[in-house]
Structures are given as C-alpha cells and as structure tokens.
Amino acid sequence: MSRGKHSRSSSSNAIQNKKRKVTTDGSSSVIGTCFEKLSNELIYEVFEFLDFYDVYRAFYSLNMRFRQIITNSTLPIHVNLSSRSKSTFESYNKDCILPNKHRIQSLHLSNPCLYDHTASPTHILSQFLHLQTLILNNIEVKHLAILMPTLTSLFYLSSLSIDPIDNEPIMNAIYPHVFRLSALKYLRLSNKNLSCHDSLPVSSNEQSPIEYLVINETISFDLLIFLLSHLPQLRRLSAHIRVLYTLLPNQIKAPSLKSNYLTHVSLGLKSITFDQFEQLMINVFPLVEILYISIPPNTDSVFTDATRWQQLISSHLPQLRIFDFLHDNWPNNGASNSNSHQFSSLFWSKRQWFFVEQHYKEKYLFRTIFYSTNPYRRREYTLGDEKHDITDSNVQIRPVQHLHIVDEKNIKDHQYFPNVTTLTLGNGFTTTVASVAATLSRVVPLKNLTHLHLECTHFSLAKVMELFRFTPHVHTLTLSSLSSYGLDSESMQQNRAFQFIHCTNIVANLTLKGVCSMDQLQILLTLFPRMKQLHICIYAKCLHSFIRHILQKVKEKANRHLCLLSFRSAAKVWMERTKSLIDSKRLLNDYVLKFVVKDLYLWW
Numbered sequence: 001m002s003r004g005k006h007s008r009s010s011s012s013n014a015i016q017n018k019k020r021k022v023t024t025d026g027s028s029s030v031i032g033t034c035f036e037k038l039s040n041e042l043i044y045e046v047f048e049f050l051d052f053y054d055v056y057r058a059f060y061s062l063n064m065r066f067r068q069i070i071t072n073s074t075l076p077i078h079v080n081l082s083s084r085s086k087s088t089f090e091s092y093n094k095d096c097i098l099p100n101k102h103r104i105q106s107l108h109l110s111n112p113c114l115y116d117h118t119a120s121p122t123h124i125l126s127q128f129l130h131l132q133t134l135i136l137n138n139i140e141v142k143h144l145a146i147l148m149p150t151l152t153s154l155f156y157l158s159s160l161s162i163d164p165i166d167n168e169p170i171m172n173a174i175y176p177h178v179f180r181l182s183a184l185k186y187l188r189l190s191n192k193n194l195s196c197h198d199s200l201p202v203s204s205n206e207q208s209p210i211e212y213l214v215i216n217e218t219i220s221f222d223l224l225i226f227l228l229s230h231l232p233q234l235r236r237l238s239a240h241i242r243v244l245y246t247l248l249p250n251q252i253k254a255p256s257l258k259s260n261y262l263t264h265v266s267l268g269l270k271s272i273t274f275d276q277f278e279q280l281m282i283n284v285f286p287l288v289e290i291l292y293i294s295i296p297p298n299t300d301s302v303f304t305d306a307t308r309w310q311q312l313i314s315s316h317l318p319q320l321r322i323f324d325f326l327h328d329n330w331p332n333n334g335a336s337n338s339n340s341h342q343f344s345s346l347f348w349s350k351r352q353w354f355f356v357e358q359h360y361k362e363k364y365l366f367r368t369i370f371y372s373t374n375p376y377r378r379r380e381y382t383l384g385d386e387k388h389d390i391t392d393s394n395v396q397i398r399p400v401q402h403l404h405i406v407d408e409k410n411i412k413d414h415q416y417f418p419n420v421t422t423l424t425l426g427n428g429f430t431t432t433v434a435s436v437a438a439t440l441s442r443v444v445p446l447k448n449l450t451h452l453h454l455e456c457t458h459f460s461l462a463k464v465m466e467l468f469r470f471t472p473h474v475h476t477l478t479l480s481s482l483s484s485y486g487l488d489s490e491s492m493q494q495n496r497a498f499q500f501i502h503c504t505n506i507v508a509n510l511t512l513k514g515v516c517s518m519d520q521l522q523i524l525l526t527l528f529p530r531m532k533q534l535h536i537c538i539y540a541k542c543l544h545s546f547i548r549h550i551l552q553k554v555k556e557k558a559n560r561h562l563c564l565l566s567f568r569s570a571a572k573v574w575m576e577r578t579k580s581l582i583d584s585k586r587l588l589n590d591y592v593l594k595f596v597v598k599d600l601y602l603w604w
Helices: 008-020 040-047 052-059 064-072 086-103 121-127 141-153 221-228 274-284 306-316 340-344 436-440 461-468 489-493 496-504 518-527 540-555 573-585
Strands: 022-025 028-031 077-080 104-109 133-139 159-164 186-189 212-220 236-242 264-270 290-295 322-329 355-362 365-372 380-383 385-387 402-405 422-425 451-454 476-479 509-515 533-537 564-567 592-596 599-603
Touching (some): 040 064, 064 086, 086 121, 133 141, 221 274, 274 306, 436 461, 496 518, 509 518, 540 573, 573 592
Parallel strands (some): 077 104, 264 290, 422 451, 533 564
Antiparallel strands (some): 322 365, 355 365
C-alpha cells in the first residue's frame, strides 16, 4: 500500500488535534475519537516509532482493518528473534515474516535452537531480497557454512555480524563467499579459532567493498594480512592481533593489495614485540590518522618507552592526529615500573596527548593501567586509583558507556559518567557500605542502566534488591554468585522491597555463574517474573528437580515469559535425561533440546 510522505511534525500535530476534540455532556468528558479512528496515514506514522513485533502482537488480531494495514504496508520491517518463545516465533513467522520477506531490512538471530528449526528464516534467506543488516549470534559454524553461499543473491546486504557459538574454525565457512557480497560495507567477526594458522584459506583474487572490519577475537598476523589483501576499500579496522615472537620484524610485509583509505585503526596486541609492531605500522598502516592501541599484561616493556614511540610517530606516521593508548600490567609487589613520566614531554603536550596511570588491586594481584586521556574516546572505562603525577584533568568521560568499578574506594565525587548504560562491579567491590545504590549514584545515573554485571562474590540478595529499586530499566543481569544465607523463598516474598522489585523490574535475561541452589532458583524465579532467558549452572543430581520446578512455574503462569533455559557446563547425557523426563511427565508439548560445546539448551 503506497502512501504520501508526511513530516513527523505535521503528523504529530494532526494526532494532537484529534485528541483535543472532546465533547462535554454534563460532568462527563468523552474523547471524540480513538486510535482506531485515525487515518491509515497517521497509523503508519505511529507504527514507524514502534518495534514491528510489538505492532504485530498488539494489532494483528484486533480486527481485519489493522491486519490489512500491517500486511499491505510498505514500511520496512526490522526483525529481532532473540527472545521469542517457540510458539510465538512460529505464529509470527507464518503471519508476518514469510508474507513480507520483501519488506524485511534487518534480521537479528541469537537463539542457538532457532537455526535448527525447519521454519528458520536462515533456510530461505536468499529470498529476503531487500535485507540490509544481518546479525547471526550463537550460530554453529556448520550452519554458517551452508548459509554463506546463499547470501550472494542479497544485493542490498551492507552489514553482516557473525558470532559463532562453537569453536570450529570460521574462515573456511565464510571464505570466499563473504567477499562476493556486492554491497557489504560492514563486517564483524567473532571466533576463537581465528588465531589458528591452519584455518588460513587458499588465496584468490576476490575483492570486497568492505569499508569497516571488526574482529572481536584474537587473529593471527598471517590471517589479518590475508584479509587486508582482499579489502582495497577498507577505511576502518578493529582487531586483536597475535604475532609469533619467532617472526622477525623484517618478515612483516604489507598485504599484496593495500587500501589507500585505511585511516582509523584499533588494535589489541598480544604476543608481539615493539620491533614487530613498529614494522606492522610502517608497512601496513602508514596512513593512519586515528590509532587505538590496547596492550595486555606481560607484553614487551618497550611499549612504555616514550622515546621509541616518538621516533615511530615522527618518522613514519605523519598523519596521526589521535593517539589513544592503553597499557595493562601486573607490576611486581604492587610497585609500578613504567616509564610513564616520559610521556609528559613537549612532544606529547604540544599534540594535546596527555596520560594517566591507575593502580588497583584485583583479587590478590596489583594491577596498573596506563592510558591516554585527551581525547578519551573509549566506550569502556575502569575506575581505579589514579596516580596524579601525570595529569588526569583531560579525561573526557562523556563517551563512556560501560563502566567497570574494581573497588568502591575508587569512587570519587568529581567523577560522574553521564552516559553509562552498562555497569560492572568487580571482584574487589564489597557490599559493606551502608547503601550500595547511594554510593554508585555518585558516579553513574542508575536509572539509565540496562546491563548490570555483578562479578563481586557474596553479593547479598538484599543488596541486589536495593540496587533494583533505583535501576528500573535493567533488562540483562549477570551474577557471579548470590548470597541468600539465612533467607528462604517464602519469607522473602513477604518482604516489601521484594514485592516492589517483583512488580517493577523488567529483567529479561539472567545469568548466574556460580552453582545455583534450589532456594536461589526459587528466589530468582519469583523476583524476576518477566525473565525470558535463564542461564544457570547446577549439579547433575539436581537436573530433574530443577526442570520440574521451572516448567511448573511456567505452566502456572508465574514465569509465563520464560522460553529459553540453558545449563552451563553440562554433560551430554543430560540431554537424553531431560528429554525422558519431559516426555514421561508431559511437562511440555512442543520443545527443542540442543547440546552445544558444554551447554544444554531447552527452548519451548
């Protein structure tokens, strides 16, 4: 159905004008119109602001008019199937996805069980002719190998993200097909086996239009050069590189086909000497303008030699404008042996490149981070003790979206991170402070948080509840452990704070890393009734009792949103035991069981 182009402001005014048409009869005020009486044009405008699945769920079965509006619309569709139940997916797929393949512009999959489903969109992906963005998380490499050749018919596919769930080599599955995607501009890969030399494919003359390459796992130097040889249009690169110590610096050569546009480079360095790195920059990245470098502990100490950096930058990197440098180290006995004071000379200050050094204790080890501060553009920041002999007044903390607090002692009133949405409390963070929420509110806007990761051990349930009184938008929660000593599910449910959190939180994805007890399970199921995914670790002897309890809660509608359960570090025999239990007790009518690597998944 075609429609004219309306400006958002005129549509908004029209909607507001309709809302103002109110008739008054005596003391009663009756709204003279409702949403159903709006024109199709205005309804289309409203739908543009909503997630398509929410539109489908709310309006598809309302009446025939809305069904036709949804079905006949020309609006682009963005599909996210990450947290859908099996029955919901099947109806959504039948009613909306299959009839509207030509309208789908983005598709996001992350449920490992969905790729095996006979109705999975991945089986007919070549028919999604207007697909622009494809995100494949938790996919097995064997499925990827079948899928990749079919993508070459998608002439609008410009963004592809792949994050396999298993550890099989990925390159032979995606090569050379990924280089044959004619519109692809952005490629993100995550795979532990990218560092393997035996995964290097046979070279070809394929060239790709990719401009932005992101590799989240460590990649071998040989494989990186291989990839760069196929990317003459590359402008931005983000990767973690491993270079063997046995590789001589003079053996580090430029790729056979080098991009003349590669100006933004972000590198995580592993097992590499400064001499090797120097040749890498000279031969492969001489045109870099913006350089991000992350160096892990136990790396060549020359990386903190300011003189070597000055020589490299002055002689070989003339266009470098932004130098963002982070060096992580474990100093002996807590004493720093860095040459950080060398980075305060005129060479650095005239370029407005300033640095700061942080010291903190993580578990039983002392840790030092040395990094540049002006401009600080990293999205992650670790809050630790800062050494002020190097100025930190230039730290720009507005870009930070993920804040890691190692210890509550590191919190300072003058440091506030206004745009943080992900908060991680490290192992050194204790809950002995009177109010965890009050302490954290001094550095982050708690109401803006969407992801909360509690790595600190023995984080009590009371403290978790205190945090959730002030974090209403957290939808993803990760707990290292949960201390519920002296508490039981029944007594906790009578607690006012517990009841408040039960009614208000929106946690949909929950992971408990430590071994989960039955008491903890009962508390978590009750406290977070809107959970869609639950990932836990249990003892083998508890398998049957946990499954029965969880599925009973689902049947009773107490946890009616829950549709994906995974047992971490499971044994393969658990799959048959789970199937036998579910079938014999008729706990579920329609479900999928899948064992991947060391995890057992149950989807219904």
